[in-house]
Amino acid sequence: MPDAATPPALNPRRNLAREVLLSLRAEIISGQLQPGDALAEPVLAKQFGSSRAPVREALIELEREGLVQFELTGRTKVRTLTEQDFDEIRDARVALESLAARRASAKWTPKDSTYLEQNIARQAMASTLAELSRLDVEFHEYVLRLTANQRLLTLWQSIRWQFEMCLASTHRLQETLACKPHQITVSSHRHLLAALASGKPELAAEKMALHIEGSMEWTPSETSTAEHPPKLATAISRR
Amino acid sequence: MPDAATPPALNPRRNLAREVLLSLRAEIISGQLQPGDALAEPVLAKQFGSSRAPVREALIELEREGLVQFELTGRTKVRTLTEQDFDEIRDARVALESLAARRASAKWTPKDSTYLEQNIARQAMASTLAELSRLDVEFHEYVLRLTANQRLLTLWQSIRWQFEMCLASTHRLQETLACKPHQITVSSHRHLLAALASGKPELAAEKMALHIEGSMEWTPSETSTAEHPPKLATAISRR
DNA sequence: TTAAATCAAAGTGTCGACACTTTAGGATCG
DNA sequence: CGATCCTAAAGTGTCGACACTTTGATTTAA
Numbered sequence: 225m226p227d228a229a230t231p232p233a234l235n236p237r238r239n240l241a242r243e244v245l246l247s248l249r250a251e252i253i254s255g256q257l258q259p260g261d262a263l264a265e266p267v268l269a270k271q272f273g274s275s276r277a278p279v280r281e282a283l284i285e286l287e288r289e290g291l292v293q294f295e296l297t298g299r300t301k302v303r304t305l306t307e308q309d310f311d312e313i314r315d316a317r318v319a320l321e322s323l324a325a326r327r328a329s330a331k332w333t334p335k336d337s338t339y340l341e342q343n344i345a346r347q348a349m350a351s352t353l354a355e356l357s358r359l360d361v362e363f364h365e366y367v368l369r370l371t372a373n374q375r376l377l378t379l380w381q382s383i384r385w386q387f388e389m390c391l392a393s394t395h396r397l398q399e400t401l402a403c404k405p406h407q408i409t410v411s412s413h414r415h416l417l418a419a420l421a422s423g424k425p426e427l428a429a430e431k432m433a434l435h436i437e438g439s440m441e442w443t444p445s446e447t448s449t450a451e452h453p454p455k456l457a458t459a460i461s462r463r
Numbered sequence: 464m465p466d467a468a469t470p471p472a473l474n475p476r477r478n479l480a481r482e483v484l485l486s487l488r489a490e491i492i493s494g495q496l497q498p499g500d501a502l503a504e505p506v507l508a509k510q511f512g513s514s515r516a517p518v519r520e521a522l523i524e525l526e527r528e529g530l531v532q533f534e535l536t537g538r539t540k541v542r543t544l545t546e547q548d549f550d551e552i553r554d555a556r557v558a559l560e561s562l563a564a565r566r567a568s569a570k571w572t573p574k575d576s577t578y579l580e581q582n583i584a585r586q587a588m589a590s591t592l593a594e595l596s597r598l599d600v601e602f603h604e605y606v607l608r609l610t611a612n613q614r615l616l617t618l619w620q621s622i623r624w625q626f627e628m629c630l631a632s633t634h635r636l637q638e639t640l641a642c643k644p645h646q647i648t649v650s651s652h653r654h655l656l657a658a659l660a661s662g663k664p665e666l667a668a669e670k671m672a673l674h675i676e677g678s679m680e681w682t683p684s685e686t687s688t689a690e691h692p693p694k695l696a697t698a699i700s701r702r
Numbered sequence: 703t704t705a706a707a708t709c710a711a712a713g714t715g716t717c718g719a720c721a722c723t724t725t726a727g728g729a730t731c732g
Numbered sequence: 733c734g735a736t737c738c739t740a741a742a743g744t745g746t747c748g749a750c751a752c753t754t755t756g757a758t759t760t761a762a
Contacts, residue, residue: 240716264743275717276744277516284520288527290614297724298744312614315562319615323558375529375551376558379618479746503713514747515714536754537714 241278244268245285249385252291252302253392259304263292290386305390313386314440320380321364321436322429328370329420329428336370337421344417348410353395356406360439361388363413367420367432390440412438477520483511484521488624491530491541492631498543502531529625544629552625553679559619560603560675561668567609568659568667575609576660583656587649592634595645599678600627602652606659606671629679651678 248268251257263283265276272279283300286292293303328336343363350356361384368377412435419431487507490496502522504515511518522539525531532542567575582602589595600623607616651674658670 266743277716280744281523284523299724300744309614312612315566315610315612316614316618319558319562320618322562323554327554371554373551373554375548375555375622379555379559379621382618382621383614477745505713516746519714538754539714 240272240274241281244272244274244278245282247272248282248286249289249291252286253385253389255392255396257302259302261302263300263302265300289382289384291389305386305393309386310390310440313383313390314436316383317380317387317436317440318433320376321367322433324368324371324373324376324380325420325432326425326429327373328367329423329425331370331372332421332423336366337417340366340413340417340420344410344413347413348406350406354392356409357388357391357395360391360409360413409439477517479511479513480517480520480524483507483513483517484524486511487521487525488528488530491525492624492628494631494635496541498541500541502539502541504539528621528623530628544625544632548625549629549679552622552629553675555622556619556626556675556679557672559615560606561672563607563610563612563615563619564659564671565664565668566612567606568662568664570609570611571660571662575605576656579605579652579656579659583649583652586652587645589645593631595648596627596630596634599630599648599652648678 248257248263257263265279265283268279268283269276283292287294287300291303293301295301340363343359343366347356347359347363350359365380365384368380371377416431416435420428422428487496487502496502504518504522507518507522508515522531526533526539530542532540534540579602582598582605586595586598586602589598604619604623607619610616655670655674659667661667
């Protein structure tokens with residue numbers, strides 16, 4: 225039997241693709257990578273010290289998540305989210321989370337109220353917008369998970385990062401403007417929690433829809449005024 | 464100046480990969496590839512006369528579509544759908560299509576009724592279950608597209624093939640049993656169309672949910688009794 | 703005969719290379 | 733000077749190769 229001298233068998237470079245994925249996603253959401261920035265496989269590969277294969281897999285996944293866009297020419301860029309995208313994401317959330325609320329409400333237990341009350345309490349104490357939005361997402365993900373429907377959760381997760389991208393870029397703007405106070409977010413979640421725990425699935429679903437629609441209002445992202453100068457009317461060049 | 468003779472040259476992006484994807488998807492849905500069958504990259508690559516790269520991309524996409532499963536060991540198999548999976552898919556459809564019905568209803572035009580009436584007419588004349596289900600999917604996709612929400616459509620498409628896989632395996636069973644007559648499907652769609660065209664979004668959403676729940680009833684797939692002999696109680700071998 | 707040890711075959715993750723396409727900068731020509 | 737053509741650089745899609753792991757069957761030991 226091969227004794228304890230077995231080399232540190234666990235692949236030092238096992239899930240490289242996943243590592244690249246997480247790294248790129250974080251950079252996009254944090255704003256280090258701005259919408260429109262080019263994502264060239266050889267460049268990223270060199271940057272991560274890997275070959276193109278893992279990078280390529282990560283880019284495909286990011287495209288599926290809506291954070292990255294494959295141009296017709298084959299080039300890859302960080303996606304720019306427009307107001308219409310924002311509306312679409314909100315609507316998709318309404319679809320998924322309304323049903324989730326209905327199903328979760330049907331199998332509600334006091335434990336769930338306790339957990340979410342704690343979440344709201346931490347929301348009230350949050351000192352940064354980033355932390356507040358992290359708790360916000362956590363609240364909603366909890367309801368999704370309660371349904372115990374893996375597919376519903378997967379669908380939600382597949383738009384989750386676009387949603388977070390919207391949130392983050394909005395927040396980077398509001399950090400200086402100080403628009404919406406915590407109180408609105410907190411009280412909105414409190415009302416929602418009451419509906420979820422009410423034992424009335426229909427009410428829970430309806431309140432969830434209203435909550436999402438109320439919480440997602442368009443704020444023009446700082447990215448619409450990127451540093452790239454307008455470059456005259458090159459936009460006409462079409463084929 | 465590039466003359467008009469330039470061929471369209473559409474989709475240069477991921478051509479071979481897409482071809483492999485479509486091919487494998489068709490084989491899985493048609494039942495040529497059965498749930499549990501192994502999908503080894505080198506084998507498929509040889510089979511398609513390509514290298515592993517395009518095959519790998521296709522498999523990743525199929526996994527996202529839920530038709531294929533990556534084992535913990537890294538191996539890849541055609542996914543087996545259980546009754547719980549079936550329920551989950553139905554619920555996901557209810558979530559997406561109810562909202563789609565609500566939104567579509569709000570922007571309904573006579574043209575839409577005309578198109579869907581034609582669809583139903585062809586349903587009534589369908590001679591095979593395969594054709595009936597093709598028209599069924601077409602009906603629902605039309606409603607999705609009406610919403611003009613690309614994300615809602617994308618989410619729907621990401622479970623679409625699992626749904627078709629359920630349909631197809633159910634149909635392979637019913638082809639011999641002749642269970643549910645066309646009439647039920649046809650009249651169900653007729654009622655649904657009336658609700659969609661009624662101008663009442665809330666009613667449209669509710670009817671859509673009922674329609675989906677009514678149309679998706681679990682039938683044990685033929686795949687649960689695959690030809691692989693039980694092989695004694697090797698199922699106990701766990702780690 | 704049964705159970706452990708062994709070893710080849712098959713499979714995955716990753717890599718570097720090549721051909722072809724697109725892009726961009728510079729040389730050329732009006 | 734300004735537009736046009738040309739060429740080199742950069743980028744993508746695909747390929748074959750290698751190292752390591754898992755699988756299955758076979759051999760060896762009890």
